[in-house]
Amino acid sequence: MSVNKVILIGNVGQDPEVRHLDKDVTVANFSLATSESYTAKNGEKVTTTEWHNIVVWRGLAKVVEQYVSKGDKLYIEGRIRTRSWDDKDGNKRYTTEIYADNLEMLTPRGQSTGGGQQMSEPKNQQAESVNEPDFSSSEEDDLPF
Amino acid sequence: MSVNKVILIGNVGQDPEVRHLDKDVTVANFSLATSESYTAKNGEKVTTTEWHNIVVWRGLAKVVEQYVSKGDKLYIEGRIRTRSWDDKDGNKRYTTEIYADNLEMLTPRGQSTGGGQQMSEPKNQQAESVNEPDFSSSEEDDLPF
Amino acid sequence: MSVNKVILIGNVGQDPEVRHLDKDVTVANFSLATSESYTAKNGEKVTTTEWHNIVVWRGLAKVVEQYVSKGDKLYIEGRIRTRSWDDKDGNKRYTTEIYADNLEMLTPRGQSTGGGQQMSEPKNQQAESVNEPDFSSSEEDDLPF
Amino acid sequence: MSVNKVILIGNVGQDPEVRHLDKDVTVANFSLATSESYTAKNGEKVTTTEWHNIVVWRGLAKVVEQYVSKGDKLYIEGRIRTRSWDDKDGNKRYTTEIYADNLEMLTPRGQSTGGGQQMSEPKNQQAESVNEPDFSSSEEDDLPF
DNA sequence: TTTT
């Protein structure tokens, strides 16, 4: 009875941070920039950039670990999730993230201009388009999110 | 070169708050709930609800003012925007909002069960589907956002 | 490296036609109407209706069989597929269909106004939102599509 | 009350065919390929390609005329439209097209590998992301579609 | 912090 869907095409702000949790679960985090331009009253072109916090789990996170680096252009399909946490002063703070369910690499291999180690050829065609499979709820509710 | 698109179907959490700014500009704010369910390991069904802060400008805000009330189911198409502000302790805080560019009413008229005043018939068929027209940047950069 | 995604909200044109194939595979077909309105030069309001051929497989088809009937409003997420066939004169013909991967019921139960048999209460909450799981390719390539 | 939205990322099949109609109205047509891969039972990788007939009007068609050529990767947002026509034997035939409302160029300039004339630098930043403005219905209903 |  409801839909929560996000579609982004943008550039990766920095090499993804990848963590390997228990049970062979991988998580990757990175930010993705999208930008909009318009011409202001004075004729000047103004560009505003929006930064999105992307979170990727499991198999898709492994793809990110192997193939995504700073500067890459990505297509991301996912959903919005706002989580709360307590800051050092005990105030409730909110962070909005995009949980990626699908991801496509739009930067041709070997053209990454980012800061990370140089990308070799993709080991595997699958890497260019991977969907997050549905995971059983039995492991789902062990995870810290 | 980039895309920032959100598609939501959910329920309006409270009657929209509508403000009329200078130059005949209207803004409406409300929250929209989307929910996801899954069955946990113990067989219990778990539902998580996500609340989205929706912002609507100009002509579309007038439609919201006239036709949207608490409890209504809406389709919203828009983009993500995170703005920062300073809290009372001088800390930078962030709020993520969805700027609606298109909105469709999915609750048949006369069936709103929310807390607001009872809805009459729509005055105007247009109300059921209104797109935000493109506004010239000349007025755009007068606005406080 | 590519994306083929369709999002529709519209009304079901007739009770779905459901077939049960071998190996416990179910397929459902129905048409879905979306409409657009605009005001013509002469001030007359013109509405054009677009009919989409929807195809639903497996578990999602069983949901359709049980819960979808003529007149219902649905949200459908899927992809476009054009298949060719030969007509009686031996000419190649093309039919474009939407393969649904996700489907949400937007008509509250018990409010269906269509021509089919009256809908009872949903047997199961899951029915309101079901995703097509990924099926292994081993059965995939047995299917006639 | 309804939504008809298509999102495609794919490659342009041939240099667009551009026509200039009366009243300074431009139309561009081209096909766009999207593809899906899966591994068959025998372990072989199978790729299926879907060809979409894209139609672009007015300002966006001028952008296509200037900047889009065979082989380019594009993001397209639009809607599905099926039109009928009579073939030489008097049979009713149907063609499904995607009317593009928004288009983003995903191939960096100067990297087009297609068959058309070589692309020079974009004359204009706008070219990379142009939205179809809403046109008044008064001209709308003069058009042959 | 990205990209054009």
Next chain:
DNA sequence: TTTT
């Protein structure tokens, strides 16, 4: 704060 919504809805089923």
